[in-house]
Amino acid sequence: xxxxxxxxxxxxxxxxxxxxxxxxxxxxxxxxxxxxxxxxxxxxxxxxxxxxxxxxxxxxxxxxxxxxxxxxxxxxxxxxxxxxxxxxxxxxxxxxxxxxxxxxxxxxxxxxxxxxxxxxxxxxxxxxxxxxxxxxxxxxxxxxxxxxxxxxxxxxxxxxxxxxxxxxxxxxxxxxxxxxxxxxxxxxxxxxxxxxxxxxxxxxxxxxxxxxxxxxxxxxxxxxxxxxxxxxxxxxxxxxxxxxxxxxxxxxxxxxxxxxxxxxxxxxxxxxxxxxxxxxxxxxxxxxxxxxxxxxxxxxxxxxxxxxxxxxxxxxxxxxxxxxxxxxxxxxxxxxxxxxxxx
Amino acid sequence: xxxxxxxxxxxxxxxxxxxxxxxxxxxxxxxxxxxxxxxxxxxxxxxxxxxxxxxxxxxxxxxxxxxxxxxxxxxxxxxxxxxxxxxxxxxxxxxxxxxxxxxxxxxxxxxxxxxxxxxxxx
Numbered sequence: 001x002x003x004x005x006x007x008x009x010x011x012x013x014x015x016x017x018x019x020x021x022x023x024x025x026x027x028x029x030x031x032x033x034x035x036x037x038x039x040x041x042x043x044x045x046x047x048x049x050x051x052x053x054x055x056x057x058x059x060x061x062x063x064x065x066x067x068x069x070x071x072x073x074x075x076x077x078x079x080x081x082x083x084x085x086x087x088x089x090x091x092x093x094x095x096x097x098x099x100x101x102x103x104x105x106x107x108x109x110x111x112x113x114x115x116x117x118x119x120x121x122x123x124x125x126x127x128x129x130x131x132x133x134x135x136x137x138x139x140x141x142x143x144x145x146x147x148x149x150x151x152x153x154x155x156x157x158x159x160x161x162x163x164x165x166x167x168x169x170x171x172x173x174x175x176x177x178x179x180x181x182x183x184x185x186x187x188x189x190x191x192x193x194x195x196x197x198x199x200x201x202x203x204x205x206x207x208x209x210x211x212x213x214x215x216x217x218x219x220x221x222x223x224x225x226x227x228x229x230x231x232x233x234x235x236x237x238x239x240x241x242x243x244x245x246x247x248x249x250x251x252x253x254x255x256x257x258x259x260x261x262x263x264x265x266x267x268x269x270x271x272x273x274x275x276x277x278x279x280x281x282x283x284x285x286x287x288x289x290x291x292x293x294x295x296x297x298x299x300x301x302x303x304x305x306x307x308x309x310x311x312x313x314x315x316x317x318x319x320x321x322x323x324x325x326x327x328x329x330x331x332x333x334x335x336x337x338x339x340x341x342x343x
Numbered sequence: 344x345x346x347x348x349x350x351x352x353x354x355x356x357x358x359x360x361x362x363x364x365x366x367x368x369x370x371x372x373x374x375x376x377x378x379x380x381x382x383x384x385x386x387x388x389x390x391x392x393x394x395x396x397x398x399x400x401x402x403x404x405x406x407x408x409x410x411x412x413x414x415x416x417x418x419x420x421x422x423x424x425x426x427x428x429x430x431x432x433x434x435x436x437x438x439x440x441x442x443x444x445x446x447x448x449x450x451x452x453x454x455x456x457x458x459x460x461x462x463x464x465x
Contacts (some may be wrong), residue, residue, distance in 0.1 A: 105347025152393035213430035
């Protein structure tokens with residue numbers, strides 16, 4: 001949460017997450033380097049630099065695959081939400097693993113380029129007009145630039161400075177990064193395969209990422225967009241204590257109406273941090289907790305508890321009989337509202 | 344100057360411009376537009392790589408914040424609606440690239456005896 005910026009806001013959960021991640025990366029590299037050379041088509045002798053480059057490249061690909069699976073999995077099943085919690089650290093580490101891969105490549109294939117390794121990389125193959133022999137390195141460079149952009153803007157400062165929608169839009173670069181990585185592999189290492197283990201792994205990974213994203217998109221709840229200055233949220237009997245009903249407003253914004261201690265209050269459904277779905281969170285100690293990263297708000301005024309300063313817009317409610325309606329015009333973030341009793 | 348050299352030169356100019364923006368923004372601008380940054384200095388070097396890469400975006404946001412432009416709701420509009428389009432485009436791009444790669448794949452000439460195509464000593 002906010003207050004003063006620090007390089008990393010460590011807590012026990014992040015230590016645990018990062019330790020598991022580091023353990024996984026170490027295990028993957030060890031298995032790749034020492035256990036599976038035959039399975040990965042390294043029958044022909046390769047030197048340690050190429051072997052290391054392939055190990056780190058494969059590791060970055062697997063890491064990016066896992067990262068991309070976490071989002072749709074968390075949307076489909078809340079039990080995967082803990083994996084979402086520290087995904088940015090996962091992304092930064094993936095970038096460093098990918099940079100290590102590039103370091104080995106430049107240090108081996110382009111070490112003696114007369115105008116530097118990058119120049120050598122850009123000029124070694126320029127056959128862009130053909131598929132066979134296409135300079136697959138270009139796809140790798142594109143993927144790396146995307147990963148570097150994501151890693152460089154991973155700090156919470158960028159979320160606040162750019163605003164969550166702009167930041168999220170920027171971080172959609174993960175999709176071209178993954179597609180470019182598939183192109184890098186398909187036109188690169190997969191051209192030189194004696195056995196088909198890696199080919200099968202790449203196709204399975206792409207199918208998992210693409211399939212999960214399509215399923216999550218198809219299963220996303222569709223809500224009717226209501227019209228009017230006041231729109232119906234639901235009947236009083238339809239609310240559950242500590243939970244919210246989410247309503248789509250004429251503006252396209254969503255409002256989350258919470259039942260807490262027998263009274264209803266409405267706030268924007270988008271968390272101030274990353275626009276996580278507040279309406280899918282639950283109320284603990286008078287505060288709704290965002291299911292993505294645990295940011296908390298008092299549903300009566302849309303404010304985080306002191307000393308934190310995050311705020312979300314609030315909405316006015318009214319009750320007509322047992323029908324609850326919400327005013328479609330939002331109040332500025334942090335505006336207190338009068339809770340509406342359900343009885 | 345060939346294209347690769349030109350690209351690297353332009354990249355160098357881009358990064359030096361970004362370094363200038365980073366210097367001004369991190370020593371002066373950031374304190375003007377973000378209260379949470381005031382008195383916090385250790386995190387600032389971590390901001391440098393992003394400013395080097397995205398300095399036009401930084402300048403644009405800095406100007407918007409200085410001008411207090413935009414409505415408060417602009418911060419609370421998730422890009423949820425873009426998910427299905429992103430999923431379809433990603434699947435199409437991956438299918439295209441994989442089919443291109445696999446169709447261009449050639450068999451390794453294992454078992455074919457090497458042929459001398461030039462005279463010995465040439």
